[in-house]
Amino acid sequence: MVSLRADAFFDGRYFNLKEFYEGKLAVAETGLMKAAGIGAGVGRDRYRAHVQSSGLDPKLAKTVRGLVYPRPGVKTLSPAAFIYTKAPRILAAFESGGTIRPVKGSKFLWIPTENVPRLGGRKMKPLEVESRFGDFDLVPSLLRPGTFLAVVRARRNAKSGRVRSIIKLKRQPKKADRIVMFTLVKFTSLRKRLDIAGVERGLEAEWPEIVARSLAEAFTNEDRG
Template identity: 35%
Template sequence: MPDIKLAAFGNLQKDLDAQRKDVGAGIRAGTEDAAVFGKTRFRDMVTGAGLGNRLAKSWRHNVYPDRRKETFEPAALIFSKAPELMNAFNEGGLITPRRGAFLAIPTEFAPKSRHPLARHRNMPLKEFREVFGDGVLSLREKKGSGGQVLYAFAEQGFRRRFGKRRGVSRVKKGGRIKSEPVLMYVLVKQTRLQRRLNIDAVGNSVQQVYPSMVIRSILKRLGQ
């Protein structure tokens, strides 16, 4: 009885190797897409909470291993370069000063910062003193606070602005426009930070879409 030999037609091994590479590349690309999606969602969460673009852009992502290494088990890490701030706004809680006896909270009438990375923010108390001097502000205790809350007023040299250009203006001594006492800072012993972020909810949403993004990427690589 003659032997029966079976052989696959074409270069099956070559086709399988190509598909194997496409599947691996698809898994990595899907992981990368999910990481970018997650990073964007975290950034949108921060800006939506009114915490600004600078803090939002602290969210980054990395995919492992290096793109040049073939793998079927890539991993992505989505992280913030400002983890302490993120945890504070995610959990809320009590804030106390690290140095000194009080936290200085700028009011809307505190001048805008001159620092190039914070030009749209109100000056912190330290910068105000560096720019205008230590003798500009006077402290008044809030009635009934038992010394827990102080108001820092600029008695001379400033005047409040209202309307669209709400803020504060510098007033020249002896000029036609008179200055007025302006509340620049509220000094408190401690303050409670309101929870403004929900990191777990965003993380769960990313994990839910991750499998479908990987499958979609694999099918795209295979031309399906």
């Protein structure tokens, strides 16, 4: 019997072609995974910078994240960089602009003011505010016809500026601050402030260069090793 192997003879030595190509594929996987990591980081930073430069809240910019698939520990020749946001509806609204109206039968949009306390990292909802501070007084706005102000009776700390509830006090104070918690409007308009598609086009144009640079670095490191 004769065994035929796909080997190569070079410079006086035999090379196992299978092992040779498997080694090259492993190097390529390393380079491509690095490219995906760079792409995810660059994409995340570009999106965040774009959101901040538009004048939006820096906290909104930080909702943009970057991930690499597959997860660490697994290599592939076709990795992917995934850039996403935890606030897709908000960013989409500022990208397209337009008019926001109440839903589910509501007559007004309840827009929180800076006086609304935070609960679990977010501003309290109207029912939560009412539960803590008592019923709202709806006062027509003198400056914007058709707009109302949701006001509560409470106390504001002179030093910290925090608003404190008085509904559980045994003796109700004769004087209390009237605090505006929400502004009620029938609709609100958002002007277009983001160009997400433009950021994506820039990343897509830069991606081939990132891949080529990462592969070249991976094979250069292999040759040096």
